[in-house]
Amino acid sequence: MANINAGSAEGGSAPEPQGEPEGRGDSKTRILIAVIGGAAIVTAAIVAALLGRSPDGSPPSGRSDxxxxxxxxxxxxxxxxxxxxxxxxxxxxxxxxxxxxxxxxxxxxxxxxxxxxxxxxxxxxxxxxxxxxxxxxxxxxxxxxxxxxxxxxxxxxxxxxxxxxxxxxxxxxxxxxxxxxxxxxxxxxxxxxxxxxxxxxxxxxxxxxxxxxxxxxxxxxxxxxx
Structure with missing residues (x-):
């Protein structure tokens, strides 16, 4: 979320809005995507375990033979x-x-x-x-x-x-x-x-x-x- 600073009373121009430093937003976006992807993999693994199958849909190796x-x-x-x-x-x-x-x-x-x-x-x-x-x-x-x-x-x-x-x-x-x-x-x-x-x-x-x-x-x- 952007942080808006009122700034000092000195100077005649309004202060520029102070956003996040350049590059930090992209980094957080990549982290969020990675977290979501990891959660999806864990969820798939849990569902597969309940159904007795591996995440890719094949029978688990321990049970196939x-x-x-x-x-x-x-x-x-x-x-x-x-x-x-x-x-x-x-x-x-x-x-x-x-x-x-x-x-x-x-x-x-x-x-x-x-x-x-x-x-x-x-x-x-x-x-x-x-x-x-x-x-x-x-x-x-x-x-x-x-x-x-x-x-x-x-x-x-x-x-x-x-x-x-x-x-x-x-x-x-x-x-x-x-x-x-x-x-x-x-x-x-x-x-x-x-x-x-x-x-x-x-x-x-x-x-x-x-x-x-x-x-x-x-x-x-x-x-x-x-």
Whole structure:
């Protein structure tokens, strides 16, 4: 604001108005613009935090890959022939999965994935394996095409899940491909799976036996051990 000084009574001319020294007004203007700009950035950051996004509109780096799937080593691969239940994931992110296979004669398979799915009450998400009958082991024996329940799967709140270092079957089984399936089954049936595995004569479920079990397919993917 300009400071108007009445001046001295001496002299015949009216005193000149005393404004701010030259350059000070421009400096204050630049400071004001900088303050306003800084406030806008802070406001954008606060709004972005409330919405779960970064100021430029992209997801925050810490949340964009909560399962660290993009940081897996080179020996991890996305299995081909991935399928998922389009009804279950109609309004959700598509599931993602990666696999790694050891080079042993009885390979160990590890899988990691992200599955944004709310498991209904009374249901269990279960991992199932099925040897591919179109593939052969090191002795020329084909996969038996039977269904083998492996383990229940409990995704984290971010949908992360994994199954680590699971042997395919027996020494020399290398070459047998496997279809991995995630299915929903009732709690009673989920409890029956390990009981059946303990049976001395049990060797997986045949197609007819599997069809008799009430399941909902969630997703499937193929893993080669060749």
């Amino acid at each position: 909560p399962c660290d799937l993009n940081r897996l080593g080179d020996f991890w691969n996305q299995p081909p022939s991935q399928r998922y239940n389009q009804v279950l994931f109609a309004d959700r992110l598509r599931p993602r999965v990666y696999s790694a296979v050891s080079p042993d004669s009885n390979p160990e398979v590890s899988v990691k994935g992200q599955l944004n799915l709310n498991v209904p009450a009374g249901q269990v998400l279960y991992l199932i394996r099925r040897p591919d009958p179109k593939t052969k082991d090191q002795e020329g024996n084909p996969g038996n095409n039977r269904f083998y329940p492996a383990t229940p799967v409990t995704p984290t709140s971010a949908g992360c899940w994994e199954d680590a270092n699971r042997p395919v079957g027996y020494p020399g089984v290398k070459g047998i491909g496997q279809t991995y399936m995630l299915v929903l089954v009732g709690r009673d049936q989920a409890a029956q799976f390990p009981a059946d595995r303990k049976s001395g004569t049990w060797d997986g479920y045949s197609h007819n036996q599997w069809r008799a079990i009430n399941t909902i397919d969630v997703m499937s993917f193929y893993i080669s051990t060749a």
